[in-house]
Amino acid sequence: MSMHVIYGGTFDPVHHGHLRLAIELCDRLGVANVSLVPCHIPPHRGDTGASAGQRLTLLELAIRDEASLRIDDRELRRAGASYTADTLRQLRAELGPDEPLVMVVGTDAFASFDRWREWDMIPELAHIVVVQRPGPALDPDGQPAKLLAERKVSDPARLRESPAGLVLALDAPLLDISATGIRDRIAQGRSPRYLIPDGVWAEIRRQGLYGACPDGNF
Numbered sequence: 001m002s003m004h005v006i007y008g009g010t011f012d013p014v015h016h017g018h019l020r021l022a023i024e025l026c027d028r029l030g031v032a033n034v035s036l037v038p039c040h041i042p043p044h045r046g047d048t049g050a051s052a053g054q055r056l057t058l059l060e061l062a063i064r065d066e067a068s069l070r071i072d073d074r075e076l077r078r079a080g081a082s083y084t085a086d087t088l089r090q091l092r093a094e095l096g097p098d099e100p101l102v103m104v105v106g107t108d109a110f111a112s113f114d115r116w117r118e119w120d121m122i123p124e125l126a127h128i129v130v131v132q133r134p135g136p137a138l139d140p141d142g143q144p145a146k147l148l149a150e151r152k153v154s155d156p157a158r159l160r161e162s163p164a165g166l167v168l169a170l171d172a173p174l175l176d177i178s179a180t181g182i183r184d185r186i187a188q189g190r191s192p193r194y195l196i197p198d199g200v201w202a203e204i205r206r207q208g209l210y211g212a213c214p215d216g217n218f
């Protein structure tokens with residue numbers, strides 16, 4: 001039975017931390033591919049980033065030569081805000097009731113999981129893989145910690161045994177790269193080279209994104 005793995009984010013811009021983790025997920029979960037799902041940027045993030053179309057173009061350039069990475073742009077095509085529960089419900093309808101569906105989140109995102117819309121529906125629709133990122137530990141009394149304690153598995157093979165409902169805490173090695181750091185660096189006229197794919201950097205400069213100077217040095 002195949003297993004569908006989605007990895008969502010703002011990807012503003014996509015960087016080698018995201019891409020390396022996606023490859024690592026293929027290895028660790030034993031799947032042939034992972035789908036990157038760019039989301040609408042919530043209004044509170046301000047307007048310093050790239051547009052949805054620009055983020056999608058950068059993602060396409062980033063994965064162009066990598067057969068194991070896919071892009072699922074359904075959240076960008078949907079009018080208005082993206083809610084993960086809606087995305088998972090749509091995917092569940094497409095995959096049928098039995099295929100394991102896996103959603104990947106960082107510990108930073110998982111820590112505020114109980115503030116996501118219809119969060120308690122999510123484990124009914126998918127398994128959750130929580131990837132350890134530096135930052136504060138989960139509040140032991142909070143709902144995310146409770147969910148983890150109740151549904152935790154440590155063997156990735158367990159995810160194939162049911163369509164949804166388990167939480168796997170994955171200790172994958174992470175590159176210390178953030179999109180915020182890249183945006184700041186570009187805005188200051190410093191090079192983000194080797195943090196993002198060269199093709200992504202070339203496009204950022206071509207379009208003058210994040211304050212990049214189109215004529216600047218590579």
Ligand code: ATP
Nearest residue numbers: 008009010011017021105106174175177178179180
């Ligand atoms: P920002 O700095 O703008 O918040 P980000 O670099 O954290 O962006 P997002 O697009 O917000 O990236 O993150 C998408 C997903 O990727 C999240 O689940 C996040 O935990 C994860 N992620 C972010 N950076 C890394 C990294 N360096 N390695 C692995 N995963 C990462």
